[in-house]
Amino acid sequence: MPRSKRDKKVSLTKTDRKGLAWKQRIVDDIRFCVGKYPNIFVFQVQNMRNSLLKDLRQEWKKNSRFIFGKNRVMQIGLGRTKSEEVEPELYKLSKRLTGQVGLLFTDKSKEEVLEWAENYWAVEYARSGFVATETVTLPAGPLEDFAHSMEPHLRSLGLPTKLEKGIVTLYSDYTVCEEGKVLTPEQARILKLVGKPMAKFRLTMKCSWTKSEGFQLHVEDDVNDEEQADSAMEEEAEAEAMDDNDDDDDEEDDE
Template sequence: MPRSKRDKKVSLTKTDRKGLAWKQRFVDDIRFCVGKYPNIFVFQVQNMRNSILKDLRQEWKNNSRIIFGKNRVMQIGLGRTKSEEMEAGLHKLAKRLNGQVGLLFTEKSKEEVLEWAENYWAVEYARSGFIATETVTLPAGPLEDFAHSMEPHLRSLGMPTKLEKGIVTIYSDYTVCEEGKVLTPEQARILKLVGKPMAKFRMTIQCSWTKSDGFQLHVEDGINDETQVDSAVEEDAEEMDEDDDNEDEAE
């Protein structure tokens, strides 16, 4: 019997990964933005969602650039010390690149960006581990928005459901979550299915650097600007994986 063409083994050693060349392009891209845009901001993200970040990039694409990537690689692009930085004071921005943060390069004024960040937020669905902001209870009765094929899945999530004449029905009142308690993966999934968003996507401007005013801190962080940023750069390819939520290659 002839061997199927689909029966092939693919060595994972042939898989392409982001390496030193990619990091160098990323660093060069940041340095290009430093020369192009007069104002730079370090922002922190709450309840990160890639879809919202893509929308923001589209909204700001005409006169700005949002970069969200590997913190230590971004530090190299800005300059980790006074001797490495392209412009005076940029190493102070590099010191604030810790945690889930990104860079905003823009032609918009500092006042305009700060006002926008203060008022911007977007409603999103909570994930597991999120603290419920309210108690959500589903009353007994039909769930006509769900197809009958969804009933087994809803039951597997813990909901007291059954089919009545082909309609998904809750046969007793069901409390999905309680205010102040941590959401489980099943609870987070149910809240999304029933259309109950609890989380808010927000961007907080931690600090800024402008060609006219230099560095300015907007959120106190207790960082000593006299100490140097750790110059070690991680080369672990696994941490540079494309599926990492805190990584987004430069566009």
């Protein structure tokens, strides 16, 4: 029997690509914020967690705005060269938009933001690839926090467990991780199951720009602020950054 033309496989996991309109909105938002807020910071994220960044947005929304998106698009918003920059010296901020970074626009003073960033951190569970900060060992004995139905899952993660009278029991000491070694996915899951957070979510202010003082570097780097890119290369980079068919998955979850 011939196959029906209506018999087509539909992937339920397919998502729409972020197109030109989405990227243009980020550029417009950045330029609007440059005019609205007197102070701008480039911050670097350690142990990124979207939920914690969302909490910060809520906490600061009265007088600030966080924008976290594709670096090349944010660079276009600020201006990548002296000739493109929206305000004097903003191109120096643009040059520092590399890696896992974002922009903070705020009415708060530079001193207030730097002091807050120095003292702010949040403990989170480590993920695979994280370098363990301590050695964690589980002693032999009952694991009463786990239901008996969890025993097969714990065993699949490598824990030496068994059921004794319906109680999950570790029948020998088990070293989950060692200080200084990279965590595997299984080790990261075990640490989360036993309630052992190890990572710290932090924001480091790399540099800032204020309308009154201009650009200031807070973390030393090897960026050459006087270096000017070839105009043809700049045009090519801009076209690539704004390309509607770009597959980049960088997320801008600004609300």
